[in-house]
Amino acid sequence: MRALTEEETKTLFAKLANYTGSSLKNLIAPLSDSPDADRYVFRVNKDRVYYVLLSISNLATSIQRERLLSLGTCLGKFTKTGKFRLHITALPILAEHARYKIWVKPNGEMPFLYGGNVVKAHVGRWSEDCPEHQGVVVYSMNDTPLGFGVTARSTAESRRLDPTGVVCFRQADCGEFLRDEDTLFSG
Amino acid sequence: MAPSRTSTVKNKHAANKSGIKGSKLSKAGPQDGIVQKKRKGPPPTAKGTRPAGVLKKKKKKVYSEKELGIPQLNMVTPVGVEKPKGKKKGKVFVDDRESMNTILAIVQADKEGEIESKMIKARQMEEIREARRVEAEAKDQERKAKFDDTKDSLRKKRSRSRLPGVEVDGVKDEVATGSNALKAKKKRVSFA
Numbered sequence: 001m002r003a004l005t006e007e008e009t010k011t012l013f014a015k016l017a018n019y020t021g022s023s024l025k026n027l028i029a030p031l032s033d034s035p036d037a038d039r040y041v042f043r044v045n046k047d048r049v050y051y052v053l054l055s056i057s058n059l060a061t062s063i064q065r066e067r068l069l070s071l072g073t074c075l076g077k078f079t080k081t082g083k084f085r086l087h088i089t090a091l092p093i094l095a096e097h098a099r100y101k102i103w104v105k106p107n108g109e110m111p112f113l114y115g116g117n118v119v120k121a122h123v124g125r126w127s128e129d130c131p132e133h134q135g136v137v138v139y140s141m142n143d144t145p146l147g148f149g150v151t152a153r154s155t156a157e158s159r160r161l162d163p164t165g166v167v168c169f170r171q172a173d174c175g176e177f178l179r180d181e182d183t184l185f186s187g
Numbered sequence: 188m189a190p191s192r193t194s195t196v197k198n199k200h201a202a203n204k205s206g207i208k209g210s211k212l213s214k215a216g217p218q219d220g221i222v223q224k225k226r227k228g229p230p231p232t233a234k235g236t237r238p239a240g241v242l243k244k245k246k247k248k249v250y251s252e253k254e255l256g257i258p259q260l261n262m263v264t265p266v267g268v269e270k271p272k273g274k275k276k277g278k279v280f281v282d283d284r285e286s287m288n289t290i291l292a293i294v295q296a297d298k299e300g301e302i303e304s305k306m307i308k309a310r311q312m313e314e315i316r317e318a319r320r321v322e323a324e325a326k327d328q329e330r331k332a333k334f335d336d337t338k339d340s341l342r343k344k345r346s347r348s349r350l351p352g353v354e355v356d357g358v359k360d361e362v363a364t365g366s367n368a369l370k371a372k373k374k375r376v377s378f379a
């Protein structure tokens with residue numbers, strides 16, 4: 001387990017900034033004003049990135065790298081080409097700081113949770129002035145985060161779209177907790 | 188006459204050294220038959236000319252290895268071999284808050300700019316689309332109006348042509364002026 005390099009930090013933040021607004025800086029802010037206050041840090045083990053309290057990560061140094069399965073919140077993994085892929089496990093953090101949101105009607109929840117894209121007919125509400133190809137967090141109508149995706153069209157364009165037109169391409173959904181159970185945390 | 192064969196000697200220096208003293212090879216002279224005189228002692232040329240040539244040769248600049256810039260390994264240097272001086276070996280980690288914040292600020296500014304430019308672009312495209320739509324609508328309206336005008340004029344023409352004595356496009360109604368003009372009179376039925 002190690003800290004991220006500069007390049008890796010940039011890639012990670014760029015990915016997170018796709019979905020979040022300016023409140024992203026709160027992610028790494030210390031928990032209190034005292035000089036030795038605990039704070040959250042990013043740690044890499046194998047190729048996975050974890051968002052974890054510094055005190056816990058310090059404790060985790062006593063465990064062998066190979067034996068350490070997971071700690072804190074897994075945000076995603078670095079691919080072999082150096083890109084970063086967000087996992088569904090990062091959803092609570094993204095949902096907290098989301099900039100653009102889409103609310104899905106109850107009849108659209110299941111299609112989305114089974115891995116489908118969001119079609120216009122299933123959209124209950126959406127954030128105004130959202131450009132295309134922008135990261136959005138998908139919520140159910142009672143504000144439960146279901147996953148995240150990328151907008152297919154800007155809000156203005158999607159208004160003219162027919163009901164079966166895709167509004168948001170799925171990136172990750174809560175169904176992955178079951179579908180990718182065996183590879184989500186290891187392997 | 189048989190064609191003369193030219194023999195090739197692969198190793199010039201080994202040609203006369205067969206390794207066995209007094210063997211045929213070692214005794215034999217140069218194979219092309221030309222015997223060069225072995226020089227012994229100083230060359231017979233005049234003393235004044237020779238040193239000048241030597242001096243000229245010595246004036247040639249001798250380059251050192253560094254000046255030539257030849258890589259130490261005369262091939263493509265593998266990534267691990269080249270060691271930049273004064274640089275830390277291995278990865279440089281970012282763990283302090285200040286540098287993290289700096290990177291975050293840079294990335295966020297980048298993203299903000301990206302989103303802004305996307306929005307501006309989208310707005311411009313929307314404006315263009317709107318302008319096109321208005322133009323198309325106006326054209327459509329114009330076309331419709333023209334069509335309506337033509338229809339109206341045709342209708343008027345027909346109604347005028349029914350009236351007697353009305354000249355339409357310079358052609359008098361034949362019915363009105365022709366030989367059977369009387370026939371055109373409306374029949375009336377009256378009950379006494």
